[in-house]
Amino acid sequence: MKTQRRMIRLGAFLVAPGYHIGAWRHPHAHADGGLDFGHYRDLVQTAERGKFDMVFLSDGLGVRTPYRDEEELSHWGRSVQFEPLTLLSALAVSTERIGLAATASTTYHEPFNIARQFASLDHLSAGRSGWNVVTSVTDAEARNFNRQTQLDHASRYHRAREFMEVVTGLWDSWEDDAFLYDKEAGRFFDPDKLHILKHQGQHFSVHGPLNLSRAPQGHPVIIQAGASADGQDFAAQWAEVVFTAHQRLDQAQAFYRSVKEQVVEHGRDPEQVKIMPGVFPVIGRTRAEAEDKYAVLQDLVDPVVGLGLLTWLLGDVDVSGYPLDGPLPELPTTEGSISRQQLLYEKARSEGLTIRELYHSVSGGRGHRIVMGTPESIADELEEWFVNGGADGFNVMPPLLPDGLDEFVGLVIPELQRRGLFRTEYEGTTLREHLGLNRPRGAGQRP
Numbered sequence: 001m002k003t004q005r006r007m008i009r010l011g012a013f014l015v016a017p018g019y020h021i022g023a024w025r026h027p028h029a030h031a032d033g034g035l036d037f038g039h040y041r042d043l044v045q046t047a048e049r050g051k052f053d054m055v056f057l058s059d060g061l062g063v064r065t066p067y068r069d070e071e072e073l074s075h076w077g078r079s080v081q082f083e084p085l086t087l088l089s090a091l092a093v094s095t096e097r098i099g100l101a102a103t104a105s106t107t108y109h110e111p112f113n114i115a116r117q118f119a120s121l122d123h124l125s126a127g128r129s130g131w132n133v134v135t136s137v138t139d140a141e142a143r144n145f146n147r148q149t150q151l152d153h154a155s156r157y158h159r160a161r162e163f164m165e166v167v168t169g170l171w172d173s174w175e176d177d178a179f180l181y182d183k184e185a186g187r188f189f190d191p192d193k194l195h196i197l198k199h200q201g202q203h204f205s206v207h208g209p210l211n212l213s214r215a216p217q218g219h220p221v222i223i224q225a226g227a228s229a230d231g232q233d234f235a236a237q238w239a240e241v242v243f244t245a246h247q248r249l250d251q252a253q254a255f256y257r258s259v260k261e262q263v264v265e266h267g268r269d270p271e272q273v274k275i276m277p278g279v280f281p282v283i284g285r286t287r288a289e290a291e292d293k294y295a296v297l298q299d300l301v302d303p304v305v306g307l308g309l310l311t312w313l314l315g316d317v318d319v320s321g322y323p324l325d326g327p328l329p330e331l332p333t334t335e336g337s338i339s340r341q342q343l344l345y346e347k348a349r350s351e352g353l354t355i356r357e358l359y360h361s362v363s364g365g366r367g368h369r370i371v372m373g374t375p376e377s378i379a380d381e382l383e384e385w386f387v388n389g390g391a392d393g394f395n396v397m398p399p400l401l402p403d404g405l406d407e408f409v410g411l412v413i414p415e416l417q418r419r420g421l422f423r424t425e426y427e428g429t430t431l432r433e434h435l436g437l438n439r440p441r442g443a444g445q446r447p
């Protein structure tokens with residue numbers, strides 16, 4: 001469904017008890033919120049009241065934070081969380097309109113399982129599911145799946161590409177109107193409308209069909225967040241939403257242009273790919289109040305955790321042997337997240353940050369853009385990127401939950417609505433409709 005004018009798309013990136021690494025120690029935090037269904041239900045209902053396009057759950061297949069021993073790990077606030085598809089299935093029942101997006105890895109799952117799970121969520125939620133496709137970035141996850149180290153970066157994307165062919169092929173196993181349920185004729189479905197995949201490839205051999213009728217959205221919405229050259233090419237071929245991290249407008253614009261150009265090279269419509277950088281909003285009635293809120297959270301950063309986070313974001317590069325008050329050394333190439341390592345390296349060099357200053361500066365946004373101030377100034381900052389070719393929308397990462405989401409919905413969204421930049425009501429019912437994405441044609445419907 002097309003809206004009259006271009007609107008900002010908003011995702012609520014929910015990490016209980018907040019995106020800031022020290023959030024769990026805040027007096028307002030639900031420290032056990034990661035395993036409290038009621039906490040998530042309240043958050044998602046708040047986001048739906050705010051008319052967010054979707055909520056988004058990140059995920060890792062294990063405890064991904066780097067630690068030397070159990071004592072060090074015990075300082076981290078997020079070692080445990082729900083499995084996201086299970087959680088979203090439960091949340092589907094507590095909500096009506098908001099999109100429900102979860103992360104799942106192409107490296108450690110089989111395509112049949114993923115196709116089936118996301119299509120099931122799409123049926124359960126009447127067309128609201130989205131899949132954030134990741135290749136995973138840590139050795140910690142590899143160690144839970146029979147390996148000591150992860151597959152190298154290029155091999156992960158190679159597998160991911162074939163994975164997508166299989167998943168989307170399985171989603172098109174049945175035409176939309178394949179099921180007849182004709183009791184008199186004894187025909188459950190029309191055999192001409194069944195398309196058995198019979199995929200034989202380098203990584204997968206999958207016969208099909210999927211044992212589930214076509215999803216309400218045709219395909220659940222495909223989200224992707226890798227920003228390396230390989231990641232961008234993958235996004236250009238497959239993604240309908242691209243999550244990304246940028247600090248400055250010029251960087252965001254360059255990324256936006258580059259991805260949209262690559263989308264065109266893949267023969268796709270650039271309007272059908274929504275680019276949504278992350279923002280970490282710190283909201284106050286005045287700029288000073290916002291700064292105070294941020295300072296409270298920053299004081300809660302345990303040095304062990306700050307340094308561990310830096311190791312993680314640098315792609316498993318341990319800098320703990322270097323003086324904390326000295327510069328970031330030259331870094332080896334990583335098999336983890338190439339784009340995040342580059343972002344942090346450039347930030348440290350361009351701002352002349354020491355290792356300690358660098359981990360402090362990323363404890364909140366973790367490389368995502370921090371927007372701090374009044375609802376009006378934050379709306380200004382979002383509008384600036386939206387109207388100047390830096391973003392189609394934003395992935396909002398509240399520092400502390402539920403406070404940060406309550407404030408965003410109560411204060412920033414009304415300001416965006418006043419400016420005509422954000423919806424005041426849902427117009428459609430599916431996540432595709434919220435985002436302005438076409439429903440993919442199925443097999444048999446293609447020209």
Ligand SMILES: Cc1cc2nc3c(=O)[nH]c(=O)nc-3n(C[C@H](O)[C@H](O)[C@H](O)COP(=O)(O)O)c2cc1C
Nearest residue numbers: 058059103134136225226227228231243337338339
């Ligand atoms: C907003 C955002 C959310 C992400 N969420 C996850 C996640 O939940 N799980 C994960 O393994 N990787 C996640 N990633 C990492 C990317 O999907 C990607 O795997 C990583 O950036 C490495 O790819 P690259 O080297 O191509 O950048 C996220 C990245 C961004 C920007």
